[in-house]
Amino acid sequence: MPEVSVFLAITAEEEAATAIFHALRKRxxxxxxxxxxWDHxxxxxxxxxxxxxxxxLSPPEGSLPLTLYFDEEDKAKADILRIRMPISVKDGLQFYLIPEPPLGLVSTGPDGKVRDYAKEVRSVASEKGIESIYKYIKGLANERNKMLYATDSSLPKVEDASAAYKxxxxxxxxxxxxxxxxxxxKKQSLPQEALDAYLRILNRIEENET
Structure with missing residues (x-):
């Protein structure tokens, strides 16, 4: 059944999200x-x-590309995922700008103030045709329930299993x-700012249900 593969992919997505939660608590x-x-x-x-x-956060068009890599030459940290940006080539050698830690960035707006990511995320969502990010997230969570539970009239079914799995x-x-x-x-600034914005969005969902 293709529905099984989709359900397993949904489960993998949720478990990976749970891993992020554990990392944030650990740090x-x-x-x-x-x-x-426990809340889907x-x-x-x-x-x-x-x-x-x-x-x-996407850089302006024409900016130098960011790439992910593992530094296999640094044996002590070979298993740590890093970010790098190529900046120049000298004597046949490629030089990179490598932020350390990778997400230790503080984003500010043109006014010099810390950016309101929750507000900006809602704005981008609106541009993509998502009228309510709160309803959108609730709908995604409900996908799992539709895959897991049969109704009185039918078994779970996926119209396009390949697209859903992908x-x-x-x-x-x-x-x-x-x-x-x-x-x-250790604690980095960008994950903290993103976490604060995410909790504001999820809190809004719960407020609308009480």
Whole structure:
């Protein structure tokens, strides 16, 4: 049944999101204890939030590309995922700019103030045709329930299993990449800012239900 493969991909996505939650708690990020690992909305919302905040943070067109890599020459840290940006070539050697830690960045707006990621994520979502990010996340969480539970009239069914599998397996991969950029390091500024914005969004969902 193709539905089984899709359900397993959804499960992989959620488990990878849970790994991020554990990493945030382990590194003692503020308010990380408010992430509800048992609530499927919290786990299902991670991937779309990361995609949206990625759009918010995307560098201007023409900027130098960012790449992920493992530094195999540094045996002590060969298993730590890093970010690098090629900046120049000299005497046949490529030189890179490597932020350390990889997400230890503080983003500010043109006014010099710290950016409101929750507001910017909502703006990007609106541009993509997502009228309510809160309803969108709730809908994604409900996908899992539709896959897991039969109704009185039918068994779970996926119209396009290939597309659904690709989407959820890709989500699991992105979640794991973010986990690897967080877990080995002490508290970094960008994950903290993103966490604060994410909790604001999830809190809004719960407020609308009470």
């Amino acid at each position: 003692k990020y503020d308010h990380a204890d408010k992430l509800k690992g 909305r919290y786990k299902a919302g991670v991937y779309p939030f990361l995609r949206l905040i990625g759009d918010v 989407r959820h397996s890709g989500a699991a991969l992105l979640n794991l990449i973010i986990y690897l950029l967080i877990e080995p390091h």
